[in-house]
Structures are given as structure tokens and as C-alpha cells.
Amino acid sequence: MISKNFQRFELKPFLIEALDAQGFSMPTEIQERLIPAIANKRDVIGQSQTGTGKTLAFLLPMLNRIDPERAEVQAVITAPTRELASQLFQEVKKLLEFDQAGIQAKLLVGGTDRARTIESLKSQPQLVVGTAGRLADLVGEGALKVYTADMLVVDEADQMLDMGFIEEVDRVASRMAEQLQMMVFSATVPEKLQPFLKKYMQDPRHVHVEPKHVTAVKIEHRIVPLRHREKLSFIVELAQSLNPYLAIIFTNTKEQADEVADAMLAANLNVERLHGGLQPRQRKQVMKLVNDVKVQYLVATDLAARGIDVKGVSHIINYGLPQDLDFYIHRVGRTGRAGADGIAYTIYEEQDQNAVAKLQKRGIHFTFYDFRQNKWTKLDKAPLGVPGQRKPRRNKGEAPAESGVKPAQKRTGGKAVAKAKKVKPAYKKKARFKQEKEAKRQRRSAAKNKK
Incomplete structure (x- = not known):
């Protein structure tokens, strides 16, 4: 049963029901390795590609830890784009489908009415999913109170770095609880990301999951x-x-x-x-x-x-x-x-x-x-210049094999003739030097005879 596969993580019943409803049968490798660490409040770095199940790896233990009795922000998830943030929020909603306690989650992204968003935050949600820029803006405004939150997920961190949003994430993280648990997920962990990670993470569990195949088999x-x-x-x-x-x-x-x-x-x-x-x-x-x-x-x-x-x-x-x-x-x-x-x-x-x-x-x-x-x-072979295809090798003076010409011959007018003798390099220069030397010798000889 599905419940037996996931219940060993001590998940609440509503999460098990949601997993059953979505047909998840077995935890993936990254879920097996990170859910216990996140549940134990440890900082983690999950390095994996799309399709490895990383989203559930952080959503399940986070939602399991949220206390619905506390009407304050407890967890923040930030993503580099509105589209990705929206997708993450949809996954949250699926997992909360059977929640009877009433955990409140909110999506906060740009492109929406700012005044209306601030108004809606008079009642603080327990879980926030949003883009770094909009979250930093609302935190700076004082509308979103994250000082009570002790869980932060930075999804697609390398893309966040590429797009210049790490500073906004830093502004949000710096306003969160002092004992902050940070969870970073990324396909790659570039060197430029290290200062940010070292600032907030204490001995993180780094799990790198390589797919069985680099790309899908088919x-x-x-x-x-x-x-x-x-x-x-x-x-x-x-x-x-x-x-x-x-x-x-x-x-x-x-x-x-x-x-x-x-x-x-x-x-x-x-x-x-x-x-x-x-x-x-x-x-x-x-x-x-x-x-x-x-x-x-x-x-x-x-x-x-x-x-x-x-x-x-x-x-x-x-x-x-x-x-x-x-x-x-x-x-x-x-x-x-x-x-x-x-x-x-x-x-x-x-x-x-x-x-x-x-x-x-x-x-x-x-x-x-x-x-x-x-x-x-x-094409039977790779085009020339593409790795895996080499130009055919032949000896000096040899015609291409496909031409049918013997190595020591070339064809002219249908008749085979002996190939021309090789000409040594710089022969013209050497011949001119010899001529000039001979001319000087003759001039010196003529001068002596006059005497």
C-alpha cells in the first residue's frame, strides 16, 4: 500500500490521503534521502534535475511541521519566476486537499494588484509561496511578517542567481527567525552561490541525485x-x-x-x-x-x-x-x-x-x-567537423581513396603518368642566392684580371 511506503516518514493522515489520491506509490531517491533530514530541522542542499521528485521532498516535511493553530507565517518558498511559483502553489493545494485543520497558504507574485495583496495579508498565512522580488517588496513594506517563519526554501537557486534575484532572497531571509532552516534546491550549485549558502546554512546535508539516464530513454x-x-x-x-x-x-x-x-x-x-x-x-x-x-x-x-x-x-x-x-x-x-x-x-x-x-x-x-x-x-556518418567523424587519412602525395587513383600516379586525359617529383621548400630562394653568389665571384675574378 502507498500509505506504508510514506507512513514511515511519520506524515500526518491528510498528507497520506493526498499522496494516495495522486497515485504516488514509492518515494523517489531524493525524497528518501532528504525528507528525514528536513523533518529533523537540518539545512539541506538538494541537487537534482527536473523530474526527480524534489518538490515533494520539501513540501511533505514542511506541511507536516506547520502548526495550524498558529495564525502566523511559518514557512516561505521562493521561486525565480511567476510560472514556477504558481506551479509550486498548485502542488501545495493538492497536498492540502484533505486537510481538515485549515492550513492557510498564499501565492504572492508580481503582476497582481499590489494594494489588494497587502489588504489580503491582514490575515497572515502559515505558508507563503512567491517570487523573490514580490516577497522582498511585501516584507519591506511590513505587510508580510516573516520574522515568525523558521523554514525557507530557495527553489531553482542557480536560476535565481542568473536572474539576479539572490539579493532579494537575502533581504527576505535576513528578516526571518534567527534559527532559520534553509532548504536550497538547484540543478547546479555554482561557485558564485557559495557566499549566500555559507551565510545562512550550518553543515547542510548535500544530496546530489544523478538520473539513471541523462535524458529520457525514448x-x-x-x-x-x-x-x-x-x-x-x-x-x-x-x-x-x-x-x-x-x-x-x-x-x-x-x-x-x-x-x-x-x-x-x-x-x-x-x-x-x-x-x-x-x-x-x-x-x-x-x-x-x-x-x-x-x-x-x-x-x-x-x-x-x-x-x-x-x-x-x-x-x-x-x-x-x-x-x-x-x-x-x-x-x-x-x-x-x-x-x-x-x-x-x-x-x-x-x-x-x-x-x-x-x-x-x-x-x-x-x-x-x-x-x-x-x-x-x-547520414551514415557524422558530417565533417562533428565529433565522431574524422577526415580519411592518406600518405603524402596520395590521391583520395574514393578516386580510384593509385598512390604513385595521377590521371591526365585518361592516361596514367608518373607523379611529379617533389619540390623542396624555398627552392626559388635558394636558387636566387646561388645566382647572386656566382655573380659576385665572377665580378671579383674580373677585377683581379684587370690588375
Whole structure:
């Protein structure tokens, strides 16, 4: 029974009921290793990728510890984006479905009416989920009283760092209870994050969970060489040929995302864009269209799309490989979920050679395709310049093997003739030097004869 698998964590009955209702049968590795530590009020660092069950790893012990009799903030969860914060809040609501004690949870994100939010906080919730900026703003205003809270989760900490939100998290954490338990979850733990961690964490339990497979087993990774084609036109042709259920095209910058989306719109494709340059209302509208299955192509940047759970993604297209190759894993992880098949296409350019080699070392197997005249062709070998394909070696003076020419011959007019003698390097310079030396000798000889 499910209850037996999770009851050993001494969870309250309403949490066991919620887990049963959602069909969770066994704790994941990160849940097994972190739930007891969090329950014992220990600082933790959970390093794992999407899909390892990290959300329940912190939500279950946190909700288990909240005292519904205390009408004050007891736990804070912060996320880098509104979309991710909203997803976390939805998970909280699912776990509270059978709660009879009435634990109050509230979502606090930007893009909502600030005055109305402050008004609603006259009654303080026991659990708060929000974006770092809005939480710091409400704490600074005095509307959100976090000095009573002794549990803080920083989700997607590396993304929080990339987006410049760690200072806001610091402002919130500094106003919380002195005996603060901090739980940090992140795909990577960059060096620049260390000062923040050392400031608040005491001997944290660091659990790094590697997935059994780098990416889902049923994802096919295809490389398509750009060669000398115009990239924007090529991405449009490639996307059209796939006719996907839902494809996400990843770009490295919001400027690229706009260029690609505009080119696809010009080709009358059903496309939307998602990046940090959009207003909150626009991003919300885009996500609603995607979730309502009204979009066939979504052009997105890593920071905007990371942490967002979009169902039914059949294809991933990499307009360019990311600088941080962990982002490649996150990108392709959007497809091939729940045992479904998925295909990830990467447009390859010469500067991508090292990146592809590193991904291959991580265990990702690429197949090679070309797309010309609206037809897909599987290549037997990697295109030249792609790791795994070497130029054929031959001896000096030897013609290519496929030409049928013998090593010591070349063909002229259908007849075999002996190859030309090798010319030594700098022969012209040496010959000119000899001529000048001989001329000097003759001039000296002529001068002596006159005497």
C-alpha cells in the first residue's frame, strides 16, 4: 500500500490521503534521502534535475511541521519566476486537499494588484509561496511578517542567481527567525552561490541525485548541419516539415527568440514566444494558450521556460546549443515524458564541435540527418567537423581513396603518368642566392684580371 511506503516518514493522515489520491506509490531517491533530514530541522542542499521528485521532498516535511493553530507565517518558498511559483502553489493545494485543520497558504507574485495583496495579508498565512522580488517588496513594506517563519526554501537557486534575484532572497531571509532552516534546491550549485549558502546554512546535508539516464530513454537526439544555409529560413523550413503536436524552439537570447518567432509568423505558422522581455500579463496569456493546446510552436529562452511543466511536447528544436550544457538536458527533458517518445533536433554549426563532444561524453547518442528540398536524409556518418567523424587519412602525395587513383600516379586525359617529383621548400630562394653568389665571384675574378 502507498500509505506504508510514506507512513514511515511519520506524515500526518491528510498528507497520506493526498499522496494516495495522486497515485504516488514509492518515494523517489531524493525524497528518501532528504525528507528525514528536513523533518529533523537540518539545512539541506538538494541537487537534482527536473523530474526527480524534489518538490515533494520539501513540501511533505514542511506541511507536516506547520502548526495550524498558529495564525502566523511559518514557512516561505521562493521561486525565480511567476510560472514556477504558481506551479509550486498548485502542488501545495493538492497536498492540502484533505486537510481538515485549515492550513492557510498564499501565492504572492508580481503582476497582481499590489494594494489588494497587502489588504489580503491582514490575515497572515502559515505558508507563503512567491517570487523573490514580490516577497522582498511585501516584507519591506511590513505587510508580510516573516520574522515568525523558521523554514525557507530557495527553489531553482542557480536560476535565481542568473536572474539576479539572490539579493532579494537575502533581504527576505535576513528578516526571518534567527534559527532559520534553509532548504536550497538547484540543478547546479555554482561557485558564485557559495557566499549566500555559507551565510545562512550550518553543515547542510548535500544530496546530489544523478538520473539513471541523462535524458529520457525514448528521446532521439538528432543533429542537423546548417552548412551554408541562412539560419532563420532554415529553422522555418525545418519546423514546417515536422508538423508537431507541440514543438518548443529554444534560443539563447530573447532577441533571437523574437527573430525566430517573427520569421515563423511571417510563414503563417501557429507560434507564440516566451521570454523575459514580455510583460507578466503577456506571459500568462501565452501559457494559457499553450496549456489549452492552441499553440503548435513555442519559441522560448531557457530562463523563461525552465521549471514550467508543459504537457504534450512532441519535439524540441535547438536553434543553438546553450553555453551551459546542463540547459541542453533541461531542454530535451520537456519531451519524452511519461514513457512517450520524443525527438530533439539541434542545428549544428562549426563552433558547436566542443559542445557536442562534451554531450557525447555524458552519454548522449546523436544521430545525424540532413534536410534538403523538404526531404529528410539520415547520414551514415557524422558530417565533417562533428565529433565522431574524422577526415580519411592518406600518405603524402596520395590521391583520395574514393578516386580510384593509385598512390604513385595521377590521371591526365585518361592516361596514367608518373607523379611529379617533389619540390623542396624555398627552392626559388635558394636558387636566387646561388645566382647572386656566382655573380659576385665572377665580378671579383674580373677585377683581379684587370690588375
